[in-house]
Amino acid sequence: MTTFAAWDEKQGAEIIEAHKALQGAALPILHALQAAFGFIPDRAIEMIALALNLSRAEVHGVVTFYHDFRRELPGRHVLKLCRAEACQSMGADQLADTARQALGIDWGGTTADGRVTLEPVFCLGLCACAPAAVIDGKLVGRLTPTLLASTIAEARS
């Protein structure tokens, strides 16, 4: 389980300040904010725009371009399943169907109880140990239906 700090404007401002002198600072700032708070709030977009002398629309455009950046807090557990070809060849599609059914959500969704978010990922570089997943930041290779089922059961309990 990953826990994030509640959004705090002062802490957010410090993070922006710490990175804003970097060349091309937008991505480093966004990564650092998301690592702290779990997502990128609207207020952070305004603050980044001000700090980097960009328009809010520009920063918003950056945030929405990249799949990594979330606009909402994820569930308490984040399950990322690899959907790419090498994992498909070892049964990733079936695992994905199982997960979506068991959780009752589609890609990018979070269960109603806020416990689990399911995200797709396209290759983790574990293609020689497929199928692969990331469960709360921990890499898992040779994922089996049994392991997936027990992971989901554990996350939901």
Next chain:
Amino acid sequence: MSMRVFIPMDSAAVAVGADEVAAAVAKQGIPVTRTGSYGLCWLEPLMEVETSEGRFAYGPMTPDDVSGVLEAGTRHKLCIGKIDDHPFMRSQKRLVFARCGRIDPLSLAEYRAYGGLRGLNVAVKIGADATLEAVITSGLRGRGGAGFPTGIKWRTVKEAKGDIKYIVCNADEGDSGTFADRMIMEGDPFAVIEGMIIAGIATGAQRGYIYIRSEYPAAVAVMQQAIARARAEKLLGSNLLGSEYVFDMDVRVGAGAYICGEETSLLESLEGRRGQVRAKPPLPAHHGLFGKPTAVNNVISLVSVPSILADGPETYKSLGVGRSLGTIPIQLAGNIKYAGLYEVPFGMTLGQLVMDVGGGTATGRPVRAVQVGGPLGAYFPQSLLDTPFDYEAFTAKGGLIGHAGIVVFDDTVDMARQARFAMEFCAIESCGKCTPCRIGSVRGVEVIDKIMGGNAVDDHLKLLDDLCSTMKSGSLCALGGFVPFPVMSALQHFPEDFRKRRLAA
């Protein structure tokens, strides 16, 4: 001699339990050195025990096997002998991966002891012009996908006017079936740094970035630590290694966009913007990062360079076939028995790689399709397995080598579904700049859905063909432009999968 144990900290090994095995060894009071992976991935977690007769390997290990292995030694059933005697290793020619798996990735002393910095020392001694000349002579072509001659790109950067020049290492490695960049960053990060410094010397660039995809947090951490150590030991910075040269570099992390592996999109991303592809010209070599002359190179291209300088370009170019010279770290992935990293000179056939080296499928079923070169690479049937691993030979068969990932599928694969996925992936990852790619890929998914549903199949096959032609000719970059390869190759080689009338789900 006190016992020493080696266990990889490579992500693939960790993903199948290497940390737990290491903890079990440490619990017995035996020191563990964490290394990179040798790339015998089906044997991960692999463990080596150093004895007076050398390092003996065991795998795949579980924590429960640890005490048995430590007691029984080479008599244990998991013992595979010495790693260099294993047929999978013995038949390779490891230049890029010479040290990976062997050394502590973050020990600069071990890096030197195993041949590291030999190339850089030569470059410092012979100077910029001769270094550039050596890379041109070697015939090295970029390993990121396009196969462009590295030396020629560097010459363009060297000749470009600019107060500041950059070396950008492309570690976005988004292609499914590829993990060579990840393995070398995690297992031998100083080799990446050495390659970048030599690129800096050859081009006159003093500043570098390595752009690593966010899906590789372990590689990011190892590279950051290696850079800090290299700075502390004056391998990076001004007067590096006591020479007149200056070079320093930093890590930047991507954010989950496949298109950011395309070099101009990568530069946009490094500048802090949306990763939208730039039209070329101007070339990045003239007008690259922040408008300055920039060499963008793949990780493996850069790590190929030190051995070219250390052993001479003639030695390097004596390996390989045709215009595909030197060695290529091939990644055997997906449904293949002996999955892993296999570095050899160009020229082996796809069949030798998949069947002889790879042992066929992991499931034991017949091989039906092989995709080489990632999501934009063609699907080859059995009948094309005689294609030699060579840029031109693959092009001639409608395929591409790309970053040299091979993904094997058994006879349960549905090729219409694979074609659909290729379009879906393009729709998800399109940067949005051109209509044929942005809209065409969405249309492509719809059309394939109709075909899979048995709905006016002939008309929709014709439509799919037209759509692919439009995408090929009307796309700015190879995402929209090459996605027709997997789609059309599936259709061409496996037409039966598009003709089965399906029942509605």
